[in-house]
Amino acid sequence: MKITFPDKNVREYAPGTTGLDIAKSISEGLARKVLAARVNGEVRDLARPVDSDAAIEFLTWDDTDGKSTFWHSSAHLMAEALEHFYPGVKFWVGPPVENGFYYDVDLRGKTISNEDFSKIEAKMKELAKQKNAYVRKEMPKEEAVRYFSDKDDEYKLDLLEGLEDGQITFYTQGNFTDLCKGPHIPNTGLIKAIKLMNVAGAYWKGDDSNKQLTRLYGVTFPKQKDLDEYLAMLEEARKRDHRKLGRDLSLFMFDDDVGPGLPLWMPNGAVIIDELEKLARQTERDAGYVRVRTPHIAKESMYKTSGHLPYYADSMYPPMEMEGERYYLKAMNCPHHHKIFGHMNASYRDLPIRLAEYGTCYRYEQSGELFGLMRVRSLQMNDAHIYCTEEQFAEEFRAVNDMYLRYFRIFNIDKYVMRFSTHSADKLGKKYVDNAELWLKTEKMVRDVLVESGIPHVEVADEAAFYGPKIDVQVWSAIGKEFTIATNQVDFAQPGRFGLEYRNSKNEMETPICIHRAPLGTHERFIGFLTEHYAGNFPLWLAPHQVSILPISDRFNAYALRIHGLLNNSDIRSLIDRRDEKIGRKIRDAELQKVPYMLIVGEKEEQEGTVSVRQHRQGDAGTRTIDLFISDLKAEIQRQTSV
């Protein structure tokens, strides 16, 4: 039989050769690290024989599916250890998750606490060292039902109910057997590093009228070093948690009388917002955008026109009923912008028209979903809508993309991926606007721009918006935490629904295409991201206080005030620590507040008209004249935003 590899190489093997043997035929090194194989698109155990011509890709720890298989096998390993300590334990499901795996188990009255973790981990390690193979067995459904009926296992019987005959597979490693569709890694010996993370309650099938099961989370790695790094990253992420830093640095607050998910931005946070808006304003102005301002509410009729009502009603705040009308808080700015475009009587000479606004939208998120600044109910969006002709589309889209890239440079975002969601031809007119030609044409234009500019991207079929292809932007913070921060959408539908038109060069009315874009996402999520990305050590231009002036004693308050005035005149944000404290304490507190520069001023400095500069986390930075310090800082601020 012919086996085709990802590099298009083709080799011949005897039918019935296993995946692992094929891997060995390539190299022993590969065979040692391979976890599973993708055979004609399906992820399978390496031990399964391949019977006829096939395309094969070997999956390792570096592949998402390889990792998932590893963690799923680890869940089985944990189950084996649990059966050892809790005989009679019953198992529901044990899937891999974003970072590890869990198993929902019925301990039949017993409990697990964090203190039990080490003994379970030790047992898992012991079982792992046995290098027990994960053995697959197929059986008829009735046999499987008989097996679990004998074990009196209502959970697996419930799972079996949903399965068709002929598809039932079991996996056994060591003394543990589970109903499981697989796939699994070859043997437990690959699991070298093991850590149980957390234990929690979880209602069976997520229904709170059902019994509560115990959900035990764990994470495993093929090397101890990977686990050590992961735990260090978690510790760093804990320190960088934007909720904690938000409190420590007084960036924002929540209040019960205002409501959940509605951040109030304190002065320090408002500085960051103002700086981001200034950056957006300048960037957008240079790119030919104009700004608008629109109300935060509109009548029901507007959202019926847009189609948000009734379909999106669950994500909106409930209406206010007044004068026989229903008013809604806006959940998006587009309809308001469409109204303005509609009022502009644009001709082809005026296009593209790019309307920008930091509009605050309100969306209903379940209380349980709210999370710091990441999931909120009020969203200040760096929104804009570009109205253009089909001919202008590619150029506009490219310009939007360039804007994203520029922002990534400014914010030192090195790792990002654009997730490009396209339509599915068989759902035209149902899930997607029925204009096959326009879909293909636009998607091609988007794809070309992404490919030409070399931007990392993945294309995902059948996940576009109803009205056009979309791009979600995923970025990774300095410590590798992933965030989805921005979107960019093409829209063929809304302009038509709103009756938007422009006069073309033939003096006919035509409907423009609309691009929705929000490169900085929302202030809420973006500042949450930046806080974690920078660990609160905001770059100079974003820092709430850029300079802390620390007089050595009361006698130098006047000099401190003079410096403060000079800095203020140069648009540099400073504060004076006038407390009756030792200079060491003042420095320590300024460091805790992560103020980029500290100026220590005493007798010598006052006499010479200088400042003793300390840089945050760097220490002493020498003595400079005030003028030189100011010009240095202005240059540093300038450099950071002019990437």
Place this chain on the structure above:
Amino acid sequence: MKITFPDKNVREYAPGTTGLDIAKSISEGLARKVLAARVNGEVRDLARPVDSDAAIEFLTWDDTDGKSTFWHSSAHLMAEALEHFYPGVKFWVGPPVENGFYYDVDLRGKTISNEDFSKIEAKMKELAKQKNAYVRKEMPKEEAVRYFSDKDDEYKLDLLEGLEDGQITFYTQGNFTDLCKGPHIPNTGLIKAIKLMNVAGAYWKGDDSNKQLTRLYGVTFPKQKDLDEYLAMLEEARKRDHRKLGRDLSLFMFDDDVGPGLPLWMPNGAVIIDELEKLARQTERDAGYVRVRTPHIAKESMYKTSGHLPYYADSMYPPMEMEGERYYLKAMNCPHHHKIFGHMNASYRDLPIRLAEYGTCYRYEQSGELFGLMRVRSLQMNDAHIYCTEEQFAEEFRAVNDMYLRYFRIFNIDKYVMRFSTHSADKLGKKYVDNAELWLKTEKMVRDVLVESGIPHVEVADEAAFYGPKIDVQVWSAIGKEFTIATNQVDFAQPGRFGLEYRNSKNEMETPICIHRAPLGTHERFIGFLTEHYAGNFPLWLAPHQVSILPISDRFNAYALRIHGLLNNSDIRSLIDRRDEKIGRKIRDAELQKVPYMLIVGEKEEQEGTVSVRQHRQGDAGTRTIDLFISDLKAEIQRQTSV
């Protein structure tokens, strides 16, 4: 008897001397122009005798009460003319109003149209020339009832029902007699200039289930010149109407699907908003304010704490009910700011804390009350709350006042009055917070600042806010139209209700005083005012487009684009008129759009690297190099905001 005049002069007269004779005794000039007299505080006919010692002030056209009396007498004159043309007409009420007077009349099936105005005006003039005296007559109520019963006049009989016996007075001039409490001017001869303005329907007693009467508006003056000026001012005001200019200059729009009273700011209007916010940001930063951002909604509980609910509920949008809570759109920013102050753990060293925000508030105004940008439902307020100690109050208040004055200079507002509303001692604990000492102390501090700084102000007793004295700022536009644009309030109550505290120097917790201030009012009203004040000819720094580049032909588009880029780099807002039109047409359109500078570019300019400058409404301003033009404009922009 002794008569005391406003200048404290006292003269003796025989009891029974009329006001007119007293005026004559002072000067014939005064007697010719005096309209009524204020005798011991009561405005009275000049013909009425004064019987005992009294303080007298003579009222002329320059006094509000003199003017009102003149217009009320004019209403009677109009009634006389109406009775001539419409025998049997019945009269309801005919009061003076802000600019003139009206009379509500029952024409008994007949109608009046604008075409009838001139004949009525002519008749009024004829009757005026007769110099008929307004003769006052008192009679018992029963006699009055009999009189109007005989005339079958249900309107006056209805009026009589509300009057007490012994108070009934009639006035007669020429052939017209009316039930009227007066006072009136001496005779019709003083009315020299007459203009009927408008005719409208008006339900009897304002109740739409009653009969509709005809309301006829007029205005009169003691000199023809005054009327001419007034009509010219009206014509100018019509041209300056911000609703008309808002359309012509594409500043803002309304939309039925968004809702009444909710302006959408188009790109040109958004520029003005952005410039105003920039000015406020800089001004407030220099004055030690910090900025915050707060959501547009809050729970009912917050507005119960503030006391806005239930008392202010009618002025708020109705609630949104969600998760068993009621959320309200904010009608003011104070409660959100109080929450932030409450979160700041302030010590006396941190005070004053000045929290500023251009927060958008929503207030319910009756549909019928909505008027362009002047009465709206969404309000972007230049808001700030200053939290300070009692000792700091006077200084803070003075600084706020200085900020108002600076803004007046920047916006060329020459005429303004601060209307200072104080409490009333007998309403402490009812209409006003019960702290007599603090009221007196604060009012004195406010008064002292107003007096010392020489600011024009009037003091009005018993019109303070519940929680402290307030100042409303009235300004007059360039053509003398009055606007109330800003407020400044002292607040002793809210900080206590919100439990706000700071740690004083004795380490005890103390409640701060709060100053609410909004020197630029709302964007809506302030930009409405500025539009009329400048007649849309915004000063350079505020102009939506500062420069219009007019290439003589297509060939110079590239040069135009280069200039556009250079202007943009210097933060100067320009646009290029690329239409295939003659240069004359381009100039005319730029003039209509009131763009401050036009740059005409053709062959010569391109070769020499120059621009031919035209200034709006000034014409040719010579040829300059691009660099010089840019530096001139930057200097002009700088000058205008640095007053």
